[in-house]
Amino acid sequence: MISWSNVEGVLDTLNDKNPALFSRSLLIGGWAALLYHRLLGHKGDPEFPAPIPDSTERLLSKDIDFTHVWGEEFFDAYPDFIVRPPTGSPYLEVKGVRIGFAQVGVTFDPEEAFEKSRIFKTPAETNFAVLDPVRLYREKQALIQKGPGKPNDPFHQQIAVTYARFEMAEAIKRQAFKPTVSNQVRVEQLAKELKDLAPELLVS
Numbered sequence: 001m002i003s004w005s006n007v008e009g010v011l012d013t014l015n016d017k018n019p020a021l022f023s024r025s026l027l028i029g030g031w032a033a034l035l036y037h038r039l040l041g042h043k044g045d046p047e048f049p050a051p052i053p054d055s056t057e058r059l060l061s062k063d064i065d066f067t068h069v070w071g072e073e074f075f076d077a078y079p080d081f082i083v084r085p086p087t088g089s090p091y092l093e094v095k096g097v098r099i100g101f102a103q104v105g106v107t108f109d110p111e112e113a114f115e116k117s118r119i120f121k122t123p124a125e126t127n128f129a130v131l132d133p134v135r136l137y138r139e140k141q142a143l144i145q146k147g148p149g150k151p152n153d154p155f156h157q158q159i160a161v162t163y164a165r166f167e168m169a170e171a172i173k174r175q176a177f178k179p180t181v182s183n184q185v186r187v188e189q190l191a192k193e194l195k196d197l198a199p200e201l202l203v204s
Contacts, residue, residue, distance in 0.1 A: 002060065002061065002062070002063075002096075002097050003060065004031075004034065004035070004038060006095065006096075006097055007031055007064060007097070008122040008123065008124070008126075009095050010064055010094045010095055010097050010099075011027075011122055011126050011128050012122055012124045012126045013094055013095060014078070014094065015126040015127075015128070017077070017078055018077040018078065021069065021073055021074070021077045022128070023127070024068055024069055024114070025066045025067075025068060025069045025128070025129065026066060026067050026068040026069075026110065026113060026114045026117055026129045026130070026131060027064070027065070027066060027128060027129065027130045027131065028065050028066065028067050028102060028105070028113075028130075028131045028136070028139075029061070029064075029065035029100070029102075030061035030065070030152055030156060031061050031064055031065070032130050032131045032136055033136060033140070033152075033155075033156035033157075033159045033160060034059060034060075034061060034156075034159070035120065035130060036133055036136075036159050036160065036162075036163040037050050037051065037059070037159045037163075038050075039163065040159070040162060040163055040166060043166070045166060045169075047166075047169065048162050048163075048165060048166035048169065049162075050159070050162070051155065051158045051159055051162055053155055054155075057152075058151075058152055058155045061152070062098065063097065063098040063099065063100045064097055064098075064099055064100065065099075065100040065101065065102060066099070066100070066101055066102075067101065067102045067103070067104075067105065067110045067113070067114075067131075068110040068111070068113070068114040068129075069101070070101070070103070071092075071101040071103075074092055074099065074101070075090070075092065078092060078094070081093055081094050081099075105135075105139050106139055106142040106143060106146070107135070107138045107139050107141075107142045108131070108135045108138065108139060113131055113132070113135055114129060116132050116135070116193070117129040117130055117131060117132055118130045118131075118132050118133075132193070133160045133161075133163040133164040133167060134160075134164050134193050134194060134197050134198050134201070135197065136156070136160040137157055137160035137161055137164060137198055137201070138197060138198060140153050140154075140156050140157035140160060141157055144157065161201060164194065164198070164201055165201060167190060168187075168190050168191065168194060171183070171186045171187045171190050172187055174186075175187050
């Protein structure tokens with residue numbers, strides 16, 4: 001298992017080695033959810049507390065997954081990180097962390113998801129794109145319904161629900177405190193995403 005500090009180190013390395021390719025990469029899966037969990041914890045909003053896991057293992061993940069890029073692109077761009085095991089297919093590993101890819105999501109289109117992604121920054125100033133919480137919620141929901149899914153999926157879904165609602169509430173508060181055109185546009189954009197993709201999250 002790896003920690004978030006490990007993830008940040010991997011993101012920084014990928015960006016340093018090939019910023020053009022990395023800038024097109026969209027972080028998905030477990031670490032997208034766990035980033036939102038960290039942010040909820042840092043915000044400390046009593047209305048939207050970070051979900052409490054039933055095990056510390058829920059706060060860890062084995063690998064880092066991307067979409068909006070092809071695995072072959074990464075193999076070509078990062079040859080120093082290719083691992084060729086005696087048996088099985090080659091894979092990429094950066095700082096001891098395995099890199100995975102999903103060409104398409106169960107519920108989302110990678111192009112649209114990248115366009116709607118959230119942008120964050122590591123302490124080393126590396127910008128990276130993350131699957132937005134609403135699409136993350138829908139993806140986890142679909143995986144759970146398909147079954148059997150992964151043990152962490154329900155916890156990740158709970159995080160996505162909480163962060164999506166927190167994000168909406170924060171945007172509304174910001175517009176109420178400082179009414180601006182950009183703040184109002186943000187509220188309307190988030191409300192439309194929720195209404196179109198996950199209207200059930202609008203109900204407390």
